[in-house]
Structure formats: C-alpha cells, structure tokens
Amino acid sequence: MRSLFLPLASIPAFYTQLAKYGETYYPRVFDRHAIYELWREEEIAAEELHQALKMVRPVEPLKEFFLGSRERVASFPQLFSKDIKPKVIVGAKDCDIRSLIEIQDNVYLKGVLEDPFYKERREKYLVVTVDCPEPADTCFCLRIGGKPYSVWGGDLNLSFGEEGIIVDVLSAKGEEIVEKMGDLLKEVDKKEIKKRDKHRTDAERKLAKVNPDEFAPDLPDRIEHQLDTTFWAKALANCVDCQACERICSTCYCFLLYDIPVGKGVERVKVLDWCYHAAYGRVGGGVNPLAHFSHRLRNRFECKFMAFPRNFKVSACTGCGRCIAGCTGKIDIREVLRAL
Amino acid sequence: MNPYESRQAKVKEVIIETPTIRTFTLEPKPALSFHAGQFIELTAPGVGEAPFTPSSSPYVEESMEVTIMKVGRVTSKLFDVRPGDTLAVRGPYGVPYETDRYEGRHVLIVGGGVGLAPLRSLFLALLHNVSAYKKIHLYYGARTPRDIVYDRLFKEWGKIKNVEIRRSVDVGDKNWKEKVGVVTVLLDNLPFKPNDGLAVACGPPVMMKFATKRLLELGFADEDIYLSMEKNMSCGFGKCGHCRLGELFCCKDGPVITWDRIKHLEDPFV
Numbered sequence: 001m002r003s004l005f006l007p008l009a010s011i012p013a014f015y016t017q018l019a020k021y022g023e024t025y026y027p028r029v030f031d032r033h034a035i036y037e038l039w040r041e042e043e044i045a046a047e048e049l050h051q052a053l054k055m056v057r058p059v060e061p062l063k064e065f066f067l068g069s070r071e072r073v074a075s076f077p078q079l080f081s082k083d084i085k086p087k088v089i090v091g092a093k094d095c096d097i098r099s100l101i102e103i104q105d106n107v108y109l110k111g112v113l114e115d116p117f118y119k120e121r122r123e124k125y126l127v128v129t130v131d132c133p134e135p136a137d138t139c140f141c142l143r144i145g146g147k148p149y150s151v152w153g154g155d156l157n158l159s160f161g162e163e164g165i166i167v168d169v170l171s172a173k174g175e176e177i178v179e180k181m182g183d184l185l186k187e188v189d190k191k192e193i194k195k196r197d198k199h200r201t202d203a204e205r206k207l208a209k210v211n212p213d214e215f216a217p218d219l220p221d222r223i224e225h226q227l228d229t230t231f232w233a234k235a236l237a238n239c240v241d242c243q244a245c246e247r248i249c250s251t252c253y254c255f256l257l258y259d260i261p262v263g264k265g266v267e268r269v270k271v272l273d274w275c276y277h278a279a280y281g282r283v284g285g286g287v288n289p290l291a292h293f294s295h296r297l298r299n300r301f302e303c304k305f306m307a308f309p310r311n312f313k314v315s316a317c318t319g320c321g322r323c324i325a326g327c328t329g330k331i332d333i334r335e336v337l338r339a340l
Numbered sequence: 341m342n343p344y345e346s347r348q349a350k351v352k353e354v355i356i357e358t359p360t361i362r363t364f365t366l367e368p369k370p371a372l373s374f375h376a377g378q379f380i381e382l383t384a385p386g387v388g389e390a391p392f393t394p395s396s397s398p399y400v401e402e403s404m405e406v407t408i409m410k411v412g413r414v415t416s417k418l419f420d421v422r423p424g425d426t427l428a429v430r431g432p433y434g435v436p437y438e439t440d441r442y443e444g445r446h447v448l449i450v451g452g453g454v455g456l457a458p459l460r461s462l463f464l465a466l467l468h469n470v471s472a473y474k475k476i477h478l479y480y481g482a483r484t485p486r487d488i489v490y491d492r493l494f495k496e497w498g499k500i501k502n503v504e505i506r507r508s509v510d511v512g513d514k515n516w517k518e519k520v521g522v523v524t525v526l527l528d529n530l531p532f533k534p535n536d537g538l539a540v541a542c543g544p545p546v547m548m549k550f551a552t553k554r555l556l557e558l559g560f561a562d563e564d565i566y567l568s569m570e571k572n573m574s575c576g577f578g579k580c581g582h583c584r585l586g587e588l589f590c591c592k593d594g595p596v597i598t599w600d601r602i603k604h605l606e607d608p609f610v
C-alpha cells in the first residue's frame with residue numbers, strides 16, 4: 001500500500017478522472033441518510049459529494065452493486081450472455097468492503113462452483129472506500145473485526161483532511177488508476193498522516209464508548225446450545241415480521257432461482273431471498289423445519305454467528321448496523337448477542 | 341461455465357410405479373454422467389426446478405432414470421409429461437457414496453417409500469462389482485403392497501448371489517406374504533455383525549429418525565451410518581443458503597451425510 005495526497009484544488013479533477021473508468025456512483029444525502037446515486041458531473045458539483053462521503057455507510061449495502069436484488073442468470077435453449085461494464089463505487093466503508101471480502105467472496109467465489117457474474121463484477125468494478133469520522137450509534141464494526149476506516153480490500157481509500165484528501169492505493173487496479181492521473185496526486189506530508197491518525201483514533205474511541213463490551217468469544221457454542229425457544233421468543237417480542245433487517249443486511253447472501261416461461265424456452269431469474277420468509281425452509285408436501293418464527297430467528301443467528309465462523313473463521317456480520325437502524329420493532333442485534 | 345444453466349433432456353419413457361410414483365427415462369444432451377449419491381436439478385417446463393437423485397445405474401451414461409413422487413407443484417407438472425417431451429436438467433451435485441470404503445464389508449441398504457429411488461442407483465452401482473462386498477442387504481418398507489416401487493425388479497434382484505432382500509408394508513393385504521410393520525422391523529435378526537458392515541438409509545424424516553436410532557442400538561458406528569438428508573434446495577451448489585444443516589450444506593457436503601457429522605444437532609431430521 002502507498003499513500004498519496006490530493007490537494008483541495010485538485011479534487012474536482014480527481015473525480016473527473018475516476019469517472020473515466022466507468023459509470024460512477026456516489027452517495028448523496030437524502031433525508032439525513034446517504035444513498036447511492038449515479039454521478040452526472042455536469043449536474044452535481046464535486047463539493048456537493050463531500051457531505052455524504054463523510055457520513056457513515058450508505059443506506060444500501062454494497063452487495064446491491066455486485067449481486068443485485070433480481071438478476072437474469074440463464075436462459076435455455078436460447079443462448080444467454082451478459083455484458084458487464086466497469087463501474088466505480090465511491091463511498092463504501094470498511095464494514096461494506098469487508099462484507100464482500102470476508103462474506104460474499106467466500107460464498108460466491110469459493111466452494112464447488114463460482115458465480116461467474118459476481119466474479120466478473122468483482123474484477124471489473126472499482127471500489128473506493130472512505131473513512132468514517134463520525135460513527136453512528138448503530139455502528140459496531142470495532143467489536144466484530146472492523147475499523148471505522150479501511151486499510152485493505154478496496155482499490156483506493158480516501159481520508160478527508162482540511163488541506164485535501166489522503167488517497168491510499170490498495171490494489172493493482174487502484175495503482176493503474178492513479179498512474180493515469182499524472183501529477184494530480186502529490187507526496188503526502190507526515191503531518192497530514194499524523195492528523196489522520198488522530199481522526200481515526202477519535203472515531204475508534206467513539207465506537208468503543210457506544211459499544212463498551214466485547215462479544216463473548218464463544219458465540220458459536222452459545223448459539224448451538226441455546227435451545228430454549230422462550231429465549232428466542234423473548235428476543236423477537238417486538239418483531240413485526242417486516243423482514244427489513246435481512247433485506248438490508250450487507251452480509252446476507254441467500255437467493256432463490258425461479259423460471260419464467262419465454263416462448264418455448266425458459267428464462268431463469270435469481271432473486272435475493274431471506275430466511276425470515278415463512279416458506280424458506282419448506283420441503284415437498286409442505287413439511288417445514290422452520291415453520292415457527294422463533295426457529296427462523298434462531299436460524300439467522302446460527303447462520304451468521306455459528307455456521308459462518310466455523311466454516312470461514314469470521315462472523316457473517318460486519319457490524320454495519322443497518323439491521324438496527326432499519327428495524328421497525330427497535331430490536332438491536334447487539335443486545336441479542338450479549339444476552340446469549 | 342454458467343452453473344445456473346440447464347441442458348435439454350428428452351423424455352424417452354415414463355413408467356408408472358405406483359399411483360403416486362413414476363420413473364422417467366431422460367436423455368440429457370450433452371450426456372450428464374454422475375456417481376451414485378449425487379443429485380440433479382430437474383426443470384418442469386414453466387413451473388420451476390426441484391432436486392432429485394437419479395435412480396439408474398451410474399454406469400449407464402447415455403440416459404438416466406429419475407423416480408419421482410407427486411407431492412406438490414413441480415412434481416405434479418412432471419406427471420403431465422409424456423414420452424417425447426423435453427425437460428431440462430443441471431448437475432450433478434453433491435458428494436458421491438464412498439463405495440471404496442464399503443469393500444470387504446456388509447452393505448445394509450434401508451429404504452422407505454420413494455426413498456428407495458436414490459438407493460437403487462447405489463444398489464446398481466454396487467452390483468457392478470458385487471463380489472467386492474461381503475453381502476448386499478436391501479431392506480425396503482412401503483405403506484401398502486400397492487405403494488411398493490420397482491416391484492417389477494425385486495424378483496430379479498432376489499436371484500442375484502450375494503444379495504439379501506427383505507420387505508415390509510405397514511398395512512398388508514390378503515396376497516402379502518412378507519413382513520408387516522414399519523421398516524425398522526426388518527432390522528431385527530440381522531444376518532451379520534454391525535461392526536462388519538455399514539448402513540445406508542433414505543426415506544421420510546420419521547423413518548430416518550427411527551432407523552438411525554435402531555441402527556445405533558444395534559451397534560453400527562456413527563461414521564458407518566449414511567443418511568440421505570432432505571432439505572429445501574434451490575441452487576444445488578452451496579450458494580443459495582437454503583439447505584444449511586448446522587455447519588454443513590446438504591447440497592455440497594451431502595446430500596448423504598454420515599451420522600457422526602450431524603449427531604450434535606438438536607434434531608437433524610425435522
């Protein structure tokens with residue numbers, strides 16, 4: 001990794017250069033939340049982008065770009081092909097990039113077969129992460145293997161300072177991009193790095209204050225042995241079954257395939273699915289091992305904090321807090337984990 | 341390679357096994373070879389897919405048979421299929437039976453209902469090299485004599501040297517001369533010592549539960565009890581999440597899983 005410096009005056013030119021790589025998405029502030037939007041340079045001035053970039057993770061999880069909620073994946077007997085064009089996604093956070101590297105990559109790129117469309121997007125899309133100077137009360141990345149800034153996984157990382165932006169080059173793709181930028185990027189002054197270190201420690205302190213305790217190291221075993229249905233029923237007492245927590249989760253990876261008849265052939269569509277759906281576990285003739293909602297809640301915790309760590313050495317959760325912020329019933333996943 | 345894509349498969353023959361079970365002979369193009377224990381995803385045109393285990397010998401490459409019970413949407417649509425129609429398949433998925441571990445031992449095959457279908461593929465694969473095993477014991481239970489699958493084949497199988505067959509029905513009729521009772525009654529008076537053999541079971545969840553219990557009582561080792569686990573499946577190759585069973589995914593770690601790998605779970609059969 002190497003760090004470079006982008007002086008304030010060069011920021012607009014930097015964005016213009018980045019956008020040459022492909023369709024570029026930035027978060028923008030809507031109703032106090034950051035939401036990704038396609039950047040149209042002629043309509044949106046560079047300065048307008050900064051407010052949203054300095055906020056915590058955008059509302060949408062990063063997987064929206066890489067998996068999508070609905071995607072055609074095959075057709076037959078007619079031939080099927082897909083044209084995946086490069087994109088730039090600016091404004092992902094450490095929790096977001098970890099949701100790809102540690103969770104989605106393990107699912108979609110490893111094992112017996114790989115998902116060719118996810119793979120191609122991972123190869124072609126450029127991800128530019130940005131530090132989180134102001135973690136939210138729902139954030140708990142620090143307690144689950146993350147940081148409020150990213151030092152690996154993306155292609156470039158931006159840290160905003162008063163004089164300009166520190167640009168960390170984190171991948172070969174990132175290196176290629178900055179090389180094309182000529183002398184827009186300067187050497188970074190030690191003083192700037194020092195200032196950034198301070199901002200980063202402040203953000204970590206804030207996270208530690210909001211999340212004073214570590215989670216138990218033996219969560220997988222605790223979940224495996226928590227067979228008391230009243231525990232799970234209590235944990236979801238306020239749940240209204242809106243399923244927002246799973247729909248918005250950056251690490252949930254489940255999907256369902258379904259076929260649409262087209263002429264004499266079939267078009268196969270892959271839609272994101274989630275285990276709170278009543279029919280998720282149903283097998284032939286209507287038998288359903290996850291018939292009760294408490295089974296399905298437990299299933300979510302088993303999947304994220306028992307099976308995934310046992311298979312891949314990391315929890316299938318990055319502490320992004322989307323499920324907490326989005327919960328109609330005000331259920332906080334951290335409290336359920338601590339009660340286990 | 342696009343793992344979501346299926347290949348066309350012409351239906352060559354449809355055999356009516358019982359009022360609710362049929363065997364379809366498919367000719368996938370290009371041919372789809374598999375090992376005993378692996379499964380496929382079969383598309384009913386316009387309705388969707390469901391997982392099935394081929395019931396024919398893996399040594400026959402140009403066609404495959406699939407024996408299907410009508411239980412719901414996809415399977416009902418498949419019952420409308422006639423010879424000459426075209427379906428679609430993808431696969432094979434899952435881990436094959438470790439048949440080389442079975443050599444020199446007794447192989448006990450316990451099937452219930454349509455659960456005999458996947459086991460038939462294993463049975464036929466074992467017959468291919470029948471002298472390699474001490475003996476093959478095929479034990480099968482159905483609800484009534486009318487519900488027995490492959491009744492037309494049992495006579496031939498019974499004549500094969502090195503094969504022992506036992507059958508039971510829950511409810512008999514006046515012509516039924518074999519055992520009456522649930523399939524576990526067949527496990528009384530085993531003609532070999534459990535530590536000299538292994539057991540393979542497939543059937544409805546209740547049967548699996550009680551068969552496992554009985555096999556353990558008889559003294560079969562945990563790792564010698566091979567169970568076909570049925571879970572909801574969509575992708576078949578370890579991505580969609582649906583078939584998780586503890587840490588395992590039935591589609592890629594199974595669908596046949598030995599008892600030692602799931603015995604720590606609260607109730608793996610529900």
Ligand SMILES: Cc1cc2nc3c(=O)[nH]c(=O)nc-3n(C[C@H](O)[C@H](O)[C@H](O)COP(=O)(O)OP(=O)(O)OC[C@H]3O[C@@H](n4cnc5c(N)ncnc54)[C@H](O)[C@@H]3O)c2cc1C
Nearest residue numbers: 282283284285390391392393408409412413414415572573
């Ligand atoms: C590895 C494996 C091998 C199998 N082999 C055979 C076989 O050889 N012969 C046979 O008759 N049956 C077999 N089955 C069971 C067969 O897959 C189901 O009976 C079939 O999926 C029922 O589909 P349906 O649409 O007719 O039922 P419905 O009751 O209408 O649908 C059941 C619902 O569950 C979903 N579903 C997803 N996966 C499954 C599943 N595994 N079982 C049932 N529903 C599922 C369906 O999409 C639907 O939502 C096997 C199952 C598995 C997992």
Ligand code: SF4
Nearest residue numbers: 249317318320321323
């Ligand atoms: S479970 Fe909640 S905190 Fe964890 S990754 Fe999913 S949305 Fe984020």
Ligand code: SF4
Nearest residue numbers: 252253254274275303
């Ligand atoms: S099983 Fe549930 S918790 Fe796990 S990835 Fe799927 S939807 Fe998310």
Ligand code: SF4
Nearest residue numbers: 057095132135139141
């Ligand atoms: S969880 Fe951490 S990395 Fe994610 S937005 Fe919050 S502070 Fe940033």
Ligand code: FES
Nearest residue numbers: 576579580581591
């Ligand atoms: S069927 Fe999709 S993960 Fe097993």
